[in-house]
Amino acid sequence: MQIKEMDSLLKAISDETRLKIISYLVRDSFCACELMEFLGMSQPAVSQHMKKLRDAGITSEEKRGRWVYYSLNKQCEMYPVILHIVNLMPSVDISSDRCICN
Structure with missing residues (x-):
């Protein structure tokens, strides 16, 4: 792992909303x-x-019809770091009712 990649990761997740998104996508x-x-x-x-x-x-991301489905990129070199960060965060609630987009 290079410092440049770590810098890019930390900048990308240095926002409360993006941290929440990552915690959902885990x-x-x-x-x-x-x-x-x-x-x-x-x-x-x-x-x-x-x-x-x-x-x-x-x-x-994967486009299905008019909606885009997002997931974590498990091929990302930073994936283990992302998992570690999420494990340090308080958990977020997700509704048990999942929508089915058309």
Whole structure:
């Protein structure tokens, strides 16, 4: 692991919302509409946060119909570091009712 990659990771997760997103994605992959609901944010706001995480190589995405599903990039060199950080954080609640996006 290089200092440059660590710097990029820390900049990408240096935001409360992005830390929450990562803590959700450690559990499962989620569509944009679910993240919008969990975070109480608009689609453009969620997309901006996801772009920063994707640009840092932390997340990956898959388009299904009109929705994008996000997950952690397990191929990322920083994946073990991300898991460690999430384990140090307080847990976040996720509704048991998952939406099924069309």
